[in-house]
Structures are given as structure tokens and as C-alpha cells.
Amino acid sequence: MIGAERVDFIGVPVRDLKRAEEFYGKTLGLERNPNSGERWIEYELGSVTIALISPEAMGPDFEPQPHQMPIALRVPDVEEARRKLEAAGVEFGKASIDSGVCHIAGFTDPDGNAFILHRRYAPYADGTTP
């Protein structure tokens, strides 16, 4: 209807841009978009870009509220990735889940934004696998 072509970015609200840069760039090891600026920083999540929405970009009155929506990062092995992130100090609130078709482990960034490690292992109904 409106001709949506793709998602250009998902905004992730953060209070401390330096801390967030450290987390996304080093702890998660994501590639920074070289075309993003010093106040508007973007990271590549493979199929989509996240943009850190910070007081530097929005002004000093910006009050970040963390998002609940889980951004599901595909990793080869959820438990292995979880162990690595836990060793780096990332907190996972709950036990990992086996949904019957996929493995899931939820965590948050330093600002409380929700992410999950995700790996679907079961084929779809048509027999293909992700």
C-alpha cells in the first residue's frame, strides 16, 4: 500500500553512547556502518541495521526508554554464544529455551534493550531450513 521497500534501521535508545559503542562493537563484535557519524552510530546485524538513539543525537533532554521487542540474532550455536557473552559479563535473565523448533536465549544490552540469541534447527513445513 505505501510501497515499503525495506527497514533502513531499528532505533535502539541508549543513555551512554560510549558504553553502547563498546557493547555493540566489542562485546557483540558487530560491524560498524562506516557511513554512520559520531553522534548517529549504526551497527550491522547482517540483514538489518540498528541505530543508537542517544542524547548526543537527540539532545540532552532525551530520556531513553529501553525497548522490549526482542531483536533475534542468528548465531550458529546458542549455548556457545551465550557462554561467550556471559564470560564477557552479559546477563541473561532466564534459562535458555528449546521451543521445539529453535533455541532461544534472552539478554539485554547495558541500557536494558531486549535481544535474543536464536537458532532455528527444525525445517519449515515445506522441508527447507533457514
Place this chain on the structure above:
Amino acid sequence: MIAVQRTDFVGIYTQDLERAKKFYGETLGLKRNERSSDEWPEFETGNLTILLTSPERTGVEFSPNVGAIALRVPDVAEAMGKLRAAGVQFDFDDVYESPVCHMAFFKDPDGNALMLHHRHAPYSDGSLP
């Protein structure tokens, strides 16, 4: 470090699954992932899958997303007009023009932030999105 391969989906919480299905499928006109069930409906934006889910399922207390998901459209003003005609309310009267892009901020029926987005300026390396 943990070898992130891609983003499989983003889960958007809704307090009314039927209403949200109608909004994402009909008002926004996103394609339904035919493999997804009515219980866990997914919509395709081109590069990102949106999964609609309810807070009870994962035991969280509902609060709407503030950081917007930016939908690329060919023409922000035109898309804004179409969505307004369909009853969608926008945060500001006019298209917001940054030096590099056009934006229009709105919410889904649950109050989750979305935006129409179109970058018109080239990046510093001369390429365009």
C-alpha cells in the same frame, strides 16, 4: 566474537493480536510470511521479518517501543498521506526533513514507534542507500 549471521526477526509486542495483524498486513500492506502460523504471525519488510507476539507469552509487562523501526518508502509525504487516509495519526503535522533524509513518525495501534524514512543524500563515499 559470537558470529552473528543475521537478524532472524524482531518481535513486536501487541495487546491485540488481531488488530495488529490487520495493521501490519492491511494498513501497512506488508507481506505475510506464509510459513508463519496465525498464532505466531510474521510479516516481511524486505530485509527484516517482524513477528507479532503478546506480552503474556513471554511474561513481560507491556510497554510500547520508543526506538522506531524505520520503513523505507519511495516518497515519505505520499506514504504519509495514504496512511493518514487510512486513519493513522502521525506525531507531527509535516514531514521532518533532516539534511540527509525525510522522516515521518507514527505509532502502531499499540503505541509502538514506527517511522517512514527515505534518505535522499549520498553517503560520504558518494554511494546512495
